[in-house]
Amino acid sequence: MPNYQSSSIEAARKRVAGMLAEVRRDAGLFGHEVAARCGWNKSKVSRIENALTSPSDADIRAWCEACGALGQAADIVAASRNADSMYSEWKRLQRTGLRQLQESRVPLYERTRLLRSYASHVVPGLFQTPAYAYALLSAIGRFHGAPDDTAEAVAARMARAHVLHDAAHRFTLLVEESVLRYQIGDAATTAGQLGHLLSAMSLPAVSLGIIPFAASKRGMWTLEAFNIFDDQRVHVELLTAQVTLTAPGEVGMYVKAWAELRELAVYGAEARALVSAAIDAVH
Numbered sequence: 001m002p003n004y005q006s007s008s009i010e011a012a013r014k015r016v017a018g019m020l021a022e023v024r025r026d027a028g029l030f031g032h033e034v035a036a037r038c039g040w041n042k043s044k045v046s047r048i049e050n051a052l053t054s055p056s057d058a059d060i061r062a063w064c065e066a067c068g069a070l071g072q073a074a075d076i077v078a079a080s081r082n083a084d085s086m087y088s089e090w091k092r093l094q095r096t097g098l099r100q101l102q103e104s105r106v107p108l109y110e111r112t113r114l115l116r117s118y119a120s121h122v123v124p125g126l127f128q129t130p131a132y133a134y135a136l137l138s139a140i141g142r143f144h145g146a147p148d149d150t151a152e153a154v155a156a157r158m159a160r161a162h163v164l165h166d167a168a169h170r171f172t173l174l175v176e177e178s179v180l181r182y183q184i185g186d187a188a189t190t191a192g193q194l195g196h197l198l199s200a201m202s203l204p205a206v207s208l209g210i211i212p213f214a215a216s217k218r219g220m221w222t223l224e225a226f227n228i229f230d231d232q233r234v235h236v237e238l239l240t241a242q243v244t245l246t247a248p249g250e251v252g253m254y255v256k257a258w259a260e261l262r263e264l265a266v267y268g269a270e271a272r273a274l275v276s277a278a279i280d281a282v283h
Helices: 007-026 031-038 042-049 057-066 070-086 099-104 106-111 130-144 150-165 177-181 187-200 248-264 268-282
Strands: 087-089 114-119 170-176 206-211 226-229 233-237 241-245
Touching (some): 007 057, 007 070, 031 042, 057 070, 070 241, 130 187, 170 177, 170 248, 187 268, 206 248, 206 268, 226 248, 233 248
Parallel strands (some): 114 170, 170 206
Antiparallel strands (some): 087 241, 226 233, 233 241
């Protein structure tokens, strides 16, 4: 299990472990008997039932077959895959390139009515220019060793941004001032991106707040980038993976953190002044 701990992920994995344990008990078998029938070391059964090891699809089918319950395998496999999807490694998501990943997110963005975003490192995808997105996705693809389809991925990311112009959606974005100062691509790319942010601030559906370096009495520390979708789910972006949280308690914690970060931000003319100052610093 990765170092990033989440009760949502742990609960989902424990549910799968419990389903398998129930199948074993219903069959009247002990753990060592299931292990023998599957050709495993008996410790493997214990690790799976205690949610210390995530079973593969093949493990689940072998387990159910050993217990005479092969008909239950499909449901348990589905539950296991759902648990795995909560912690999605980028190398798996990007194994066929970056374009497909960009396209796969379109339905989620289209059905979300209120998207709250917090950015501490780079400008969020919905607000990126093609040049900025190309520079960033090129670096991401190189780092993770993904197939090079950067141009197609950028086109898909730009197409996804159509939701910004839909009156049925609202976007509230918080950006650390440091994001304005990090150079992605060359100077022209960075300046163009900052100019695009100024334009995005005028969109009716968009609210953009900048958290200044000089924010006083900062009671909320800088966090990893995250998106909150309609109070229903949160995507947290780590270096190695995307974590999806759906447990109400965990979603609520990110909503609370976002609200506290919002109080640190400046808006309107003050926010525009910070963006303009960052543009001037590039030249």
